[in-house]
Amino acid sequence: MASGMTILARRSRYSRDPLGLRRALAGWLLPGLVAAMALLAALAVAGAEGAAALAGRWQRGAAAAVTVQLPGADAARTERALAALRALPDVAEARAMDQARLEALLRPWLGGTTPGSAGLALPAVIELRLSERGTDPARVGERLAAAVPGAVVEAHGLWVQRLAALARSLQAVAWAVLGLVAAVAAAVVAVATRAGLAARRDAVEVLHGLGARDAEIAGRFARRLGLLAGAGALLGTAASVPALALLADLAAPWTGLQSSGLAALPWGVLGAIPLAAYLVGWGTAQLTVRRWLRHLP
Numbered sequence: 001m002a003s004g005m006t007i008l009a010r011r012s013r014y015s016r017d018p019l020g021l022r023r024a025l026a027g028w029l030l031p032g033l034v035a036a037m038a039l040l041a042a043l044a045v046a047g048a049e050g051a052a053a054l055a056g057r058w059q060r061g062a063a064a065a066v067t068v069q070l071p072g073a074d075a076a077r078t079e080r081a082l083a084a085l086r087a088l089p090d091v092a093e094a095r096a097m098d099q100a101r102l103e104a105l106l107r108p109w110l111g112g113t114t115p116g117s118a119g120l121a122l123p124a125v126i127e128l129r130l131s132e133r134g135t136d137p138a139r140v141g142e143r144l145a146a147a148v149p150g151a152v153v154e155a156h157g158l159w160v161q162r163l164a165a166l167a168r169s170l171q172a173v174a175w176a177v178l179g180l181v182a183a184v185a186a187a188v189v190a191v192a193t194r195a196g197l198a199a200r201r202d203a204v205e206v207l208h209g210l211g212a213r214d215a216e217i218a219g220r221f222a223r224r225l226g227l228l229a230g231a232g233a234l235l236g237t238a239a240s241v242p243a244l245a246l247l248a249d250l251a252a253p254w255t256g257l258q259s260s261g262l263a264a265l266p267w268g269v270l271g272a273i274p275l276a277a278y279l280v281g282w283g284t285a286q287l288t289v290r291r292w293l294r295h296l297p
Contacts (some may be wrong), residue, residue, distance in 0.1 A: 019200050019207070019217070022223045030192045031226070031232030034185055034281075038236030038273050041181045045273070046244045048174035049266045050251055069152040077199040081151060085128060088143055093129040130206055140171045182280060189225055189284040195293035196221060208296055218289035222282040229281030235275040241265065 077098055085094040096234055102125055197204060204217060241262070248264040 034232030035236035036228045037181045038233035042240035044174045044177040048171045051167045051171040055164045059154045066128040067154045070124040092131040097125040186284045188283045193285045193288040214293045221289045222285040225285040226282035227277045230278035233277030237273045
């Protein structure tokens with residue numbers, strides 16, 4: 001009775017895994033390699049998302065910021081300048097910078113000395129927020145110069161454009177790294193598939209000779225390798241979460257996001273990494289096995 005149950009159990013396992021792929025592809029080498037690549041992919045994706053957020057923040061904020069300096073201006077001249085600026089249709093907001101804040105900004109450049117103690121006469125500084133990013137600061141400066149002679153306008157648009165270009169370059173590099181990781185993962189799966197074919201060559205040839213379809217044989221390899229790749233990617237993505245949460249906390253003041261830590265992570269994209277790894281493993285195994293089977297008699 002016991003021997004009969006053992007034979008039935010063996011037959012049941014064989015019917016579910018006639019090629020013995022659970023034994024041939026049972027190691028942790030493939031999931032471990034995919035986990036490492038998924039970790040890199042998660043970092044690349046988070047880097048791309050962070051670069052996009054930085055570029056958007058800079059273009060929305062600093063690109064529309066303009067500073068107006070009034071050398072030797074008194075309170076009355078500053079008020080006239082504020083009234084002239086607020087009357088311009090291109091200006092969304094105009095406010096005078098507090099002298100204490102101006103001194104705090106200049107103190108690091110003066111070796112910790114306050115401008116007043118150094119005998120420096122500070123100009124009156126007005127911060128502007130333009131209504132549209134496309135507004136030409138030179139046009140605002142011309143109108144202000146007509147109303148308040150001697151005013152100097154400084155726009156940050158050029159520097160913002162350069163920083164935004166840098167952020168876009170970092171984003172492109174991150175997506176290129178992601179594509180490279182996907183290509184390497186496909187190559188690793190292809191090598192593992194060929195190793196499995198070599199280990200189970202006799203069983204594959206027997207089933208193929210008995211009339212098993214190429215799609216059925218390739219499907220068994222694809223499901224097994226897809227699951228291994230997906231499991232490894234899930235492990236690698238989970239391992240990346242603490243590091244990404246720390247980076248999100250550090251980057252929060254620069255990106256202007258209200259949330260930080262775990263709440264700031266791109267969970268939708270991170271959740272897609274294991275699914276993408278499964279699809280890469282499944283598709284690569286399908287192609288590799290079908291190409292191998294074409295050479296069988």
